[in-house]
Amino acid sequence: MKILKSIILSICLLFAFGIVSAEETSNGAQAVALDENVTAQDLGVQEPTVLPDSPFYFFKNLGREIQSALTFNPIRKAELREKFANEKLIELKKVSEKTRNPQAVEKATENYQKELARAKDAAEKIKDTTEQNPEVGTFLDKFIQQSTLHERILEKLETQVSTTTLAKIQEVRAQHLEKFGEVMNRLETNKEELQERLENNLEKVQGSEFKDFKNLEMLKALEGKVPEAAKEAIQQAQENALKRLKGDLESMSSENQTKFQDYIEQINGKKERQLEILDSLKTELQSNAPAIQKLLQTREKMIEQVKDEAETEACPQIAKPASTFCPNGRIIIKKDEKGCIAAFNCVIPAETNVTPGGTQACVALWDPVCGQDGKTYSNACFAKLAGTAIAHDDACKSLETGNSPQIREQIKSLVPKLTP
Incomplete structure (x- = not known):
């Protein structure tokens, strides 16, 4: 009987400990995971089985180029190049998880970087705008959503790669932001429509209840990369995201406000920009x-x-300001x-x-x-x-x-x- 009581007590303690652990894990960490972790499925591509460090990777790239050469519609070609960019970014992510070899990571980074340039060139060959052709609008919607996911992956990669490849990842990320802004500005010439399209598609991207915080950070980074004509739309999107975040915080329980605190402390990103937000x-x-x-x-x-x-x-070293500062x-x-x-x-x-x-x-x-x-x-x-x-x-x-x-x-x- 005593043995049975001991077993029951042990089970109860383990159960209680599991609940506490789950609560601690969910306190900000789950929200961070939702806003940082991106899978191949999220980008609409398959998990790669052949990576850039494989001797068979040449044939994979050859197949891509043949497929592109046989695609003549400018919108379909741009979609195809975006698909290749998605695939190559997932390959880069897999290589960085698989090995700490800087040369392998750098090679995968260069593959992705070259594909970004090809995807940008393909998008520039689309002659119509969203107003002239609904298919361009469909392409742009998907482009905004997937570019947002690219930003999440690249930002997380900056925390995972060695210092020798960090500069290369940062260079590629800056290139991606420029492409993001230029393609949007080219295909959507109406500022009000651009703002609305950007906000609607950011909302469609999967994320936590705090994702407006990360969206604000990305929009701020994007603002510095877009052509002057698009800046007003980006700034207005930032204003609306800040208003939503303010409204969410005002209606949050004290418990969820604490969860938001944990989220900000754990989330990756440029801390100076987050401090500004x-x-x-x-x-x-x-x-x-x-x-x-x-x-x-x-x-x-x-x-x-x-x-x-x-x-x-x-x-x-520099002294940290006092807690009562400013x-x-x-x-x-x-x-x-x-x-x-x-x-x-x-x-x-x-x-x-x-x-x-x-x-x-x-x-x-x-x-x-x-x-x-x-x-x-x-x-x-x-x-x-x-x-x-x-x-x-x-x-x-x-x-x-x-x-x-x-x-x-x-x-x-x-x-x-x-x-x-």
């Missing part, structure tokens, strides 16, 4: 003190991550000519002192401008609301150090608002 989100959540407090806690951990990353790149402003990372962190500066945008009712027409995305009044605004929209012309893009020079009389006065005026 976090500050934008904090600004948007002006009246939600509990949510802001959680974001400030997350920001403190993210600064530690940014600091650690910099110090692994042979940069000198609660009502934005933390701007200033770097020296070597790319090392020189300082963590606090910039208080000029609109911070404006009553909320006057800023509702603008979204707090960080695209700073310096007004002719000598004040830094988060973006051109806020400067326009303040009735000031823009002197130049970027923050006013006097505010970059965080030590000017203006910023000291702004900080002094905000003391009653500071979050403890």
